[in-house]
Each structure stands twice: as C-alpha cells, then as structure tokens.
Amino acid sequence: MKDPLSATAATYQERLYPHTAFPGGPNPPRYLGSFENPSSVFNMGAPVTRGTLLEQFCRDVIRESANSPDVAGAYCVLGYQLLEAPRPDSYFIRVWLSEVDACLRAQLDDEPATVQWRVSLLFLAGRLAMRHANNALALRSFQACMSEDATRVSSLLATKTIEAAYWAGLLCARNGDRDAARESWSRGVAIAKSCIRVEAESPRDLSEPMELFGFSEFSHVFDVAGRCAAGLAALAEGPRWEQRLSALLPQSSIAVGWSSAVKESRWALEDERSRAREAMFAIQWQRDRQLLEVKASTNDALLRQIVHRCHATERSVVVWGSGAAGRQVLNLVLDLGGTIDAFVDSNPATHGTSAAGRPVIAPRMLASPEWLDSFVLIGSMFASEIESNLLQLGLRRHDDFMRVDLDLVGIPTR
Numbered sequence: 001m002k003d004p005l006s007a008t009a010a011t012y013q014e015r016l017y018p019h020t021a022f023p024g025g026p027n028p029p030r031y032l033g034s035f036e037n038p039s040s041v042f043n044m045g046a047p048v049t050r051g052t053l054l055e056q057f058c059r060d061v062i063r064e065s066a067n068s069p070d071v072a073g074a075y076c077v078l079g080y081q082l083l084e085a086p087r088p089d090s091y092f093i094r095v096w097l098s099e100v101d102a103c104l105r106a107q108l109d110d111e112p113a114t115v116q117w118r119v120s121l122l123f124l125a126g127r128l129a130m131r132h133a134n135n136a137l138a139l140r141s142f143q144a145c146m147s148e149d150a151t152r153v154s155s156l157l158a159t160k161t162i163e164a165a166y167w168a169g170l171l172c173a174r175n176g177d178r179d180a181a182r183e184s185w186s187r188g189v190a191i192a193k194s195c196i197r198v199e200a201e202s203p204r205d206l207s208e209p210m211e212l213f214g215f216s217e218f219s220h221v222f223d224v225a226g227r228c229a230a231g232l233a234a235l236a237e238g239p240r241w242e243q244r245l246s247a248l249l250p251q252s253s254i255a256v257g258w259s260s261a262v263k264e265s266r267w268a269l270e271d272e273r274s275r276a277r278e279a280m281f282a283i284q285w286q287r288d289r290q291l292l293e294v295k296a297s298t299n300d301a302l303l304r305q306i307v308h309r310c311h312a313t314e315r316s317v318v319v320w321g322s323g324a325a326g327r328q329v330l331n332l333v334l335d336l337g338g339t340i341d342a343f344v345d346s347n348p349a350t351h352g353t354s355a356a357g358r359p360v361i362a363p364r365m366l367a368s369p370e371w372l373d374s375f376v377l378i379g380s381m382f383a384s385e386i387e388s389n390l391l392q393l394g395l396r397r398h399d400d401f402m403r404v405d406l407d408l409v410g411i412p413t414r
Contacts, residue, residue: 054077054081055078055081057074058074058075058077058078059074061073061074062074062075069107069111069113069114069117071103072103072107072114072117072118072120072121073117075096075099075100075103075117075121076117076120076121076124078096079096079100079121079124079125079128080124082096082128082131083124083127083128083131088131090131090132093128093131093132094132096128097125097128097129097132097134097137100121100124100125101125103121104118104121104122104125107121110152112152112153115148115149115150115152115153115157116153116154116157118148119145119148119150119153119157119160119161120157120160122141122142122144122145122148122160122164123141123142123145123160123161123163123164125137125138125141126138126139126141126142126145126164126167126168127167129141130167135171135175138167138171139168139171139172141164142164142165142167142168142171142184143164143168143184145160145161145164146161146162146164146165146168146184146187146188146191148161150191151191151194151195151198155195155198155218155221156218158191158192158194158195158221159220159221159224161188161191162188162191162192162195162221162224162225162228163188163220163224165184165185165187165188165191165228166184166185166188166224166227166228166231168180168184169181169182169183169184169185169188169228169231170231172184173231173235173241173242178235178241181231181235182232182235184228185228185229185231185232185235186228186232188224188225188227188228189225189228189229189232191225192221192222192224192225192228195218195221230245231245299404299405302398302402303332303333303336303377303402303404304336306375306377306398306402307333307336307337307338308336308337308338310338310375311337311338311339315373315374315375316341316342316371316373316374316375317333317338317339317340317341317374317375317377318340318341318342318343318344318361318366318371318374318375318376318377319333319340319342319343319344319376319377319378319379320343320344320345320363320376320377320378320379320380320386321343321344321345321378321379321380321381321382321386322343322344322345322350322355322360323380325379325380325381326343326345326355326379326380327355327356327379328379329377329379329404330356330358330379332404333377340356340358340377341358341374342358342359342360342361342371342374343355343356343358343359343360343361344360344361344362344363344365344366344376345360345361345362345363346362346363346382348362363389366393367393375400375401375402376390376395376400376401376402377401377402377404378390378401378402378403378404379404383403387401387403
C-alpha cells in the first residue's frame with residue numbers, strides 16, 4: 001500500500017462510495033478544501049486492517065497536521081479502536097480523552113468538516129468516558145454533542161447527536177434529574193424529526209445508481225429516536241420509569257447497552273484500583289527501602305565507630321556467637337581494620353575450643369578480670385535473649401555491647 005501521507009498534492013478521487021453525493025448523504029468532494037490531505041482522511045482505516053499499522057498512521061497524521069481537521073479525523077479512528085476493544089486499558093482512554101479535549105478547543109469554527117469531527121469526537125468522548133467510569137464527563141460530552149446541528153452537514157451524522165441525546169437522558173434519569181432527562185430525550189426526538197424533514201425536502205433522481213451506504217444509519221436514527229420517545233413515555237410512570245422503559249423496549253439495545261456500560265465502568269474502576277494499589281505498593285516499597293538504608297547506614301556507622309574506638313583504646317572485642325553469624329561479624333570487623341579477641345557461646349560443648357583461630361569462652365567468663373572490660377558484639381539468632389542477659393549483668397547498650405543486625409549487611413547506604 002502506498003503511503004497515504006504522501007498524497008497531499010494528489011487530486012482526490014472517491015472510490016469507496018462513488019454514488020453517494022446526494023443531498024443529506026456523504027459527499028467527500030464537498031469538503032476537499034477543509035483538509036490538508038483528503039486522501040488520508042476520507043479513506044483513513046478503510047484499506048488498513050492491522051490495528052498497529054492504523055494506529056501508527058493516525059499518530060503520524062496527528063504529528064504532521066497539527067490543529068487541522070485531519071487531526072480530528074485521526075483521533076476519531078483511534079477513539080473507535082478503543083471503543084471497539086473488548087477491554088481497553090483505562091490509561092489509554094484517559095490519555096485519549098485528554099488529547100481530544102485539547103483538539104476540540106482548537107476546532108471551534110462552523111465549517112462542515114469541523115462540525116463533522118466535533119460531533120463525532122464529542123460522541124466518542126461520551127462513550128469512552130462511560131467506559132472510564134466518568135459519567136460526569138460523559139454527560140457533558142453527550143450534551144455538547146446533541147446541541148450541534150448535524151443536519152447542516154449530513155442527516156447521517158445525526159445518528160451521533162440523537163444517540164448522544166438518548167445517553168444524556170439515560171444518565172440524567174439515573175441521577176434522578178427527570179427534567180434534564182425529559183429535555184434530552186425531547187431533543188433526540190426533535191433531531192430525528194429534523195432529519196426526516198431534510199430527507200423529505202431533498203429530491204433525487206431515482207434513475208441514478210444508489211449505494212447501500214446510509215440506509216443502516218437512517219434505520220439507527222429511527223431506532224434511537226424510538227428509544228428517546230419511549231423514555232419520555234416512561235418518565236410519566238414516576239419512580240418506576242426504568243421498569244416501564246424496559247417494558248416498552250424489550251428487544252432494544254437499552255438493556256445490553258446499559259449493562260455493557262456498567263460492566264465497562266466496573267472494569268475501568270478495577271483498573272484504576274489496581275493502578276492505585278500498585279502505586280501504593282511502590283510508595284510503601286520505596287519508603288521501606290529508605291528506612292532500611294537509614295538503618296543500614298546507622299548500623300554500619302555505629303559498628304565502624306565502635307571498632308575504631310576499641311582499637312584506639314586497646315579495648316578487647318569479643319563476638320557472642322561462634323556459629324556462621326558470629327564469623328560473619330568477625331569478617332565485618334576485620335574489614336573495618338579491627339580485631340576480635342575471642343568468641344562467647346552459650347553451648348557448653350564449644351567451651352575450650354577455638355573458632356577461626358580464636359578461643360571460645362563461656363558467658364560467665366565475661367565477669368572474669370581477663371574479659372571484664374571487653375566490648376561484646378552480638379552475632380547470633382538469639383540476639384534479643386543475649387541483650388537481656390547483658391543488661392542484667394549491668395552492661396550498657398553501645399557503651400559495652402552492640403547488636404550487629406546482619407540482615408542490614410550488604411544493603412547500599414548513602
């Protein structure tokens with residue numbers, strides 16, 4: 001396929017629907033002057049079936065045609081991709097809504113092409129906002145959409161404004177604002193009547209070939225207008241309007257459409273909650289990491305200070321625990337330039353033996369003249385019990401003994 005973006009200077013020829021230039025129907029050549037690249041906009045998505053290629057094409061149009069109707073058309077294609085996805089990521093919906101809001105602020109004139117894309121984008125914004133569980137934004141978008149006069153462009157475009165009126169009415173009714181619901185549904189019926197009037201006043205030469213394009217859209221106009229009319233009738237039932245509406249439209253898409261919207265809103269809320277939990281866990285992890293770094297830094301600094309102080313005063317240093325943990329403390333002290341004179345162990349079987357070339361003594365020996373002034377480094381899984389014993393002997397924490405937290409060893413410190 002040729003690159004559509006390179007077709008800017010080429011003369012546009014309608015090939016998809018060559019016989020649709022009738023009053024009230026789509027008439028692409030009528031809007032040629034409104035686009036920088038008619039070939040890319042009118043046929044956007046038609047020859048492209050791969051989603052990733054279509055998305056990339058739309059992004060290229062957005063990047064290279066800033067603040068033009070071409071961009072609005074690209075956002076429409078991206079919006080329908082999200083709308084038709086089984087379960088789109090709420091993050092991408094939020095990004096699309098934000099970008100389209102900026103795009104709409106730049107599309108304020110009343111040129112037919114601008115009106116066309118504005119109506120389509122507002123309708124899509126409403127539908128996607130519902131999928132994102134943002135019914136307030138959905139209602140504003142639908143109300144803005146239904147206020148546009150789509151028949152100035154094409155009766156077919158009114159499918160968007162009428163359906164926007166239907167959804168706006170349903171959201172208002174669900175919120176308990178029956179007056180606003182009545183106004184919205186009345187607007188939908190009025191738009192449908194306007195479409196019928198425009199079509200009736202548009203003479204056609206029946207000898208000209210016709211395409212099927214448009215018939216399904218007109219059918220949709222009557223279907224949604226019927227739903228609006230049913231909504232008006234249901235409101236007369238008072239609080240039971242919803243049951244009455246379902247009874248009036250047993251085969252319509254109201255139940256499917258609303259339940260689908262509710263389901264999609266729940267999915268969006270679940271996605272948001274999942275993101276919030278992930279963010280919370282990330283914050284908690286970062287905070288815990290920072291606390292560990294502070295503790296590790298304190299542990300390292302205190303051990304370094306004690307080793308240097310004992311070395312300077314020639315005070316003997318012993319490690320309580322002759323097992324693997326005690327030997328790990330030995331290596332830490334040696335790395336800091338200190339020395340270990342003996343190991344202390346509560347296990348009688350180790351007394352009188354040696355570990356790493358140093359004698360293993362009983363705890364009671366700490367009261368003997370030889371070891372009375374020794375500084376005790378605790379390197380044992382029974383550190384809490386050992387600390388209690390040392391405190392009962394009158395030793396002072398950090399002045400006479402220190403618990404070396406081996407779980408903090410190896411954690412980078414600042």
